[in-house]
Amino acid sequence: MQKTGTLILLADDDAALRQTLTEQLRLDPETEVREADSAAAALAAARAERFDAVLLDSGLPDLDGRALCRALRAEGLDCPVILMTAPADTGDDPADCGATESIAKPFRLGVLLARLRALLRRAAETDAAGLPIGPYRFLPTAKMLLEDGRQRRIRLTEKECQILAYLHRADGRTIDRDTLLGEVWGYNEGVTTHTLETHVYRLRRKIERDPARAEILVTEPGGYRLVP
Known part of the structure; x- marks a missing residue:
């Protein structure tokens, strides 16, 4: 698919959460969302298109989200990644796996979207070539x-x-x-x-x-x- 506007990859096996987030993100007509319910699907999507940001669940069924983030970075993904963690998740600093930042579930939708917008603005200010x-x-x-x-x-x-x-x-x-x-x-x-x-x-x-x-x-x- 051809990329237009802002392209977000949303990787989470919670179908209800995916639907809610996707609906909110698509309120902006310039934003497109690609959904993935597994690490394999997320990797395939990242290989097919260039994303502006990734929302990544830390507990995907086929691979730990931190391991997936490392794999995505190894594939050359250079956009912001927000790691969505379980409430009791006391894992390593998200930076250790290449995530830009993390947010614990359950989170306020407005807080997540505000963080995402801030990261997108920051990324837009940076030369794409580094x-x-x-x-x-x-x-x-x-x-x-x-x-x-x-x-x-x-x-x-x-x-x-x-x-x-x-x-x-x-x-x-x-x-x-x-x-x-x-x-x-x-x-x-x-x-x-x-x-x-x-x-x-x-x-x-x-x-x-x-x-x-x-x-x-x-x-x-x-x-x-x-x-x-």
């Missing part, structure tokens, strides 16, 4: 770096994404630690620059050839910058 950072393309909504010329994908945490996104917007300028800390964590008295330094250290271990001699995310007097 943001260039050193030898990588940065896909913020997928929380991922793709290495140019290779198939390697580097998963990022939410905070790592926020650090890279803010430094990228600075266009090579040095951002002082306090500013970066406030932009990423908010002005929380319980968070110190040590928190930022720890995240930068971990990020460098993912992206630098030699983390001890950073060439991409470099330290400057008082702060950090990304090398264009």
Whole structure:
């Protein structure tokens, strides 16, 4: 089928919930929904069309939703994914499986739709080809770096994404630690620059050839910058 407007993949084996969500999403005439009641159906749909967002149940009958999310990311899916979890689900951080965020059932329909709209807006503001950072393309909504010329994908945490996104917007300028800390964590008295330094250290271990001699995310007097 030809993609028009916004295309959403809804994967859930609860037929009643699928129907309700689909009806609400289709109130927007520019939105199309593809439904899947299993992981196999969701994978097939993702291979056939390019989606703008995915609503994914964590408890599909044929495969755990987190495993499915990893499989979808491995297939090249780079759009936002909202993982819909069971009330007692205390699984890993959704970012660990490639999900953008999670929401626990039962949820208010309006809350889910508001989150979805916010993610779609954020994705629309990002260049479809990704943001260039050193030898990588940065896909913020997928929380991922793709290495140019290779198939390697580097998963990022939410905070790592926020650090890279803010430094990228600075266009090579040095951002002082306090500013970066406030932009990423908010002005929380319980968070110190040590928190930022720890995240930068971990990020460098993912992206630098030699983390001890950073060439991409470099330290400057008082702060950090990304090398264009």
